[in-house]
Amino acid sequence: MTNEITLLLGGVMVNATPIDGQKVTLSAQSLNRHGLISGATGTGKTKSLQVLIEELSGIGVPSLVMDIKGDISGLGAEGSTNKIIEKRAHHIQMDWVGKSFPIEFMSISDEPGILLKSTISEFGPVILSKILSLNETQTSLLSILFLFCDDKKLPLLDLNDLKTVLRYASNEGKDEIQKMYGLVPISSAHAIMRRLTQLEQQGGNQIFGEPSFDVDDLCKVDENGLGMINIIRLTDVQSKPTLFSAFMLALLAEVFEVFPEKGDVDKPELVIFIDEAHLIFKNASKELLDQLDTIIKLIRSKGIGIVFITQTPDDIPENILSQLGFKIQHALRAFTAKDRKAIKLLSQNFPESDVYNVENLITELGIGEALISSLDRKGRPTPLVHSLMRPPYSRMDILNPSEINSILKKSELGAKYNQEIDRESAHEILMDRIEHMLEKEEEEEEEKEATIKTKPKTRRREKTQFEQIMTSSIGTTIVRELTRGILGVFGISTSTRRTSSKTKSKAKR
Ligand SMILES: Nc1ncnc2c1ncn2[C@@H]1O[C@H](COP(=O)(O)OP(=O)(O)O)[C@@H](O)[C@H]1O
Ligand SMILES: [Mg+2]
Known part of the structure; x- marks a missing residue:
């Protein structure tokens, strides 16, 4: 043609x-x-x-x-x-x-x-690392954290979510994460945190989050x-x-x-x-x-x-x-x-x-x-x-504020995107998940307890702290389903990022 x-x-x-x-x-x-x-x-x-x-x-x-x-x-x-x-x-x-x-x-x-807006998980660790100019060690730590959140079904929506996970990874959760995914270098965690804070100061909170x-x-x-x-x-x-x-x-x-x-x-x-x-x-x-x-x-x-x-x-x-x-x-x-x-x-x-x-x-x-x-x-x-x-053919000057307003008001897309997602119910969903997760772990531990009499209590306490950390962040976060195929990100070249947005946008249509 x-x-x-x-x-x-x-x-x-x-x-x-x-x-x-x-x-x-x-x-x-x-x-x-x-x-x-x-x-x-x-x-x-x-x-x-x-x-x-x-x-x-x-x-x-x-x-x-x-x-x-x-x-x-x-x-x-x-x-x-x-x-x-x-x-x-x-x-x-x-x-x-x-x-x-x-x-x-x-x-x-x-x-x-x-x-x-886009959620942090949509950005994915590869793009996010580039944006934050992270070095190799920091990038791999970030990837680990994404994996961890994916495995644990922890939605990474905004900067606050990521900061909380970073904090958790360098404190209470360090052992747990290291056992599952590899080394968590504290200096790298701190470096990432500093970069995130810089991005936040430039208004990063406005571009990360929902509705995406x-x-x-x-x-x-x-x-x-x-x-x-x-x-x-x-x-x-x-x-x-x-x-x-x-x-x-x-x-x-x-x-x-x-x-x-x-x-x-x-x-x-x-x-x-x-x-x-x-x-x-x-x-x-x-x-x-x-x-x-x-x-x-x-x-x-x-x-x-x-x-x-x-x-x-x-x-x-x-x-x-x-x-x-x-x-x-x-x-x-x-x-x-x-x-x-x-x-x-x-x-x-x-x-x-x-x-x-x-x-x-x-x-x-x-x-x-x-x-x-x-x-x-x-x-x-x-x-x-x-x-x-x-x-x-159009005006060689700008629109006045009332003209701009009337365009904003008429916008169908505006009606679709500029609405606050119900934080209350989102909060509940996240709470539910954590509770569910804890219950399940408790059950599992009880089962274990039944077979092994001498069980150290530490793991249980760790989870409680984890719960505290996660709840502290959700005041300002919103939940969406975590369906990210984070692993896919490592499979494709660094010129692309996540794999699941197609599924996402299809689901939305
Ligand atoms: N294609 C054009 N037709 C008529 N006037 C023009 C045209 N291009 C530029 N002008 C005149 O020149 C002025 C400056 O053009 P502008 O596009 O704002 O410059 P720049 O973006 O390079 O600073 C406009 O305000 C207009 O008066
Ligand atoms: Mg110009």
């Missing part, structure tokens, strides 16, 4: 002049090859992002947008025309009409929106066939790079795992836009970067496109940059000799052009103009084009 679906991006420019009626389009399948929108502040990146998202929504492709600056919400309202828009539309010879697009607000913090988000819910179309635009408002996350990368990695891993193989598709299933992408890469450990690199490589086959938006391509690590198939390059500023050198280098990465002098053009592009390069279906670069970007 080679049904080319094209997205209208703008009109062709040559010698800084629009060639009226010559349209610049991007094949929808190239979104599946990942991309980059870059340029200095104020050069038109956000508007290009808006245009891409509109075009995708128009062909029924949903998006997920990490909106760090909070400036993309205008997609939810019709744009109004003005002289500049009319002039652009005239050059491009396109019909410009104000249109609004269906949006959902999502959140991983105090920002209003559908909370995107089903990534299939990112792939909706509205009643008119428009792809949903899921905007994650991250305005307060700039100071929390670890949390942000943790969330990103977990999300990508989840998407990778849940989505079926697609191969080369005419249009992507979902496109993820990451604004201010340098935030993800800043402070990220090598481990984390490798993990990201792998996931970005693999996720293509699932029909997922990832588009980074950042000021200069230099913000993106080389191995990830080399995977980005299309580029929308807005103007860069050359203030220093270093800038000029960087631009020269950058311009050599664009396909050669008889029409344009790339090196000069990059600094001379007007606002809302860009150099666009892409790959065709065979992976060959398409001719470079200087584009006058089309004006967005």
